[in-house]
Amino acid sequence: MLIDAHAHIDKYGDGLNAALEEIQEHRIFTVATAMDVPSYEQLRLIAERCDLVLATFGVHPRRAPDYASRLRELNPYIEASPAIGEIGLDFHWVKDSSEYPAQLKVLEYFLAAAREQKKIVNLHTKGGEKKILDLLERYDIQHAIVHWYSGPLDILRAMMQFGAYFTVGVEVQYSDAIRAIAKEIPDHLLLTETDNPGGLKWLKGVVGMPKEIEKVVAALADLRNSSPELISQIVHDNFLRLIKDDPLLAGARALLSQSER
Numbered sequence: 001m002l003i004d005a006h007a008h009i010d011k012y013g014d015g016l017n018a019a020l021e022e023i024q025e026h027r028i029f030t031v032a033t034a035m036d037v038p039s040y041e042q043l044r045l046i047a048e049r050c051d052l053v054l055a056t057f058g059v060h061p062r063r064a065p066d067y068a069s070r071l072r073e074l075n076p077y078i079e080a081s082p083a084i085g086e087i088g089l090d091f092h093w094v095k096d097s098s099e100y101p102a103q104l105k106v107l108e109y110f111l112a113a114a115r116e117q118k119k120i121v122n123l124h125t126k127g128g129e130k131k132i133l134d135l136l137e138r139y140d141i142q143h144a145i146v147h148w149y150s151g152p153l154d155i156l157r158a159m160m161q162f163g164a165y166f167t168v169g170v171e172v173q174y175s176d177a178i179r180a181i182a183k184e185i186p187d188h189l190l191l192t193e194t195d196n197p198g199g200l201k202w203l204k205g206v207v208g209m210p211k212e213i214e215k216v217v218a219a220l221a222d223l224r225n226s227s228p229e230l231i232s233q234i235v236h237d238n239f240l241r242l243i244k245d246d247p248l249l250a251g252a253r254a255l256l257s258q259s260e261r
Helices: 013-026 037-047 061-067 071-080 097-117 129-138 153-162 176-184 198-204 212-223 228-242 247-258
Strands: 002-007 028-033 053-056 084-088 121-124 144-146 165-168 190-192
Touching (some): 002 228, 028 084, 028 247, 061 071, 084 097, 097 121, 097 129, 129 153, 153 176, 176 212, 190 212, 190 228, 212 228, 228 247
Parallel strands (some): 002 028, 028 053, 121 144, 144 165
16 A cells, blocks of 8 residues: 655645545555644544545644644644644744744644654654754654655754654655655655645646655655565555554554555
8 A cells, every 4th residue: 555644635625536536546545634723623524534544633833823822722632633743843934033932832742742642743844853853852752754854964864863754755756855865764764755735736836646656656666776566565564663553543554454465
């Protein structure tokens, strides 16, 4: 089964039905990451329509200022979510540095919850890579997915040493810098993503559909002198290992294990 470990499928609008049909047809297990509370509420409804969609709750760093003063209101959503994402820091695209304290406050609140509830976190790290590594170590986060990493190679290697998993997405088809990062990621920490529908739209001006994950896998296979079949199996096995023994993800584990038969 293909794995899309980071997507925003609540953003498809009128294209949602077509996206869900592709997910089913191509058997793409999709971790649907939220930007905020309304986003998560939509994702939960979408997940009821498709067993291959895992709805997860987070507050994107761009939304952090809206929630930093009312963090306790997030508790029911954090507790209900089987994993946490998208959370993190953005000191690159967010130019207003007055928002950075709110980003840190929200991120640390989620990391504390993830530690207590033993949940996977799905992280946005743009411009805040070193700070996020420090926080992962401080909060002893055992199950981290770093989404679309594009930062310094030394921090990448330190995160790999810590044990974080890394998604490679659609930009691997177009960017030498991302290809260099993808080469660094060892097999046992490799995951795939699309960041649909916006990732490809940002890069090429077209809406990304779920089957773009097949192009990501093909690009990785070419880059790593492998085959799409082997890359898909590696990523599948890695995700299964990541969620191993997690009671909140028993359904996902059963679904992925069944696909091996």
